[in-house]
Amino acid sequence: QARVAIEVVRSLARVFAPRLERLTPGELHALQEDWHAAQVRHGPGPAVREGTAGGWPLRPRAAAAV
Numbered sequence: 001q002a003r004v005a006i007e008v009v010r011s012l013a014r015v016f017a018p019r020l021e022r023l024t025p026g027e028l029h030a031l032q033e034d035w036h037a038a039q040v041r042h043g044p045g046p047a048v049r050e051g052t053a054g055g056w057p058l059r060p061r062a063a064a065a066v
Contacts, residue, residue, distance in 0.1 A: 020028060
């Protein structure tokens, strides 16, 4: 399973790294907050419906900007 997870991460990196590599950690976190808000507006996904906490991994911006 670990090898499959690594391949998934590598595939995602090939697709998204060119767009994300110029961002600071704070900018990336702000985008993640926006993406999370969009997901909340569209209702819970399958993991949340199955009992996973819906707020994870969102943290206040000040705590994440390192």
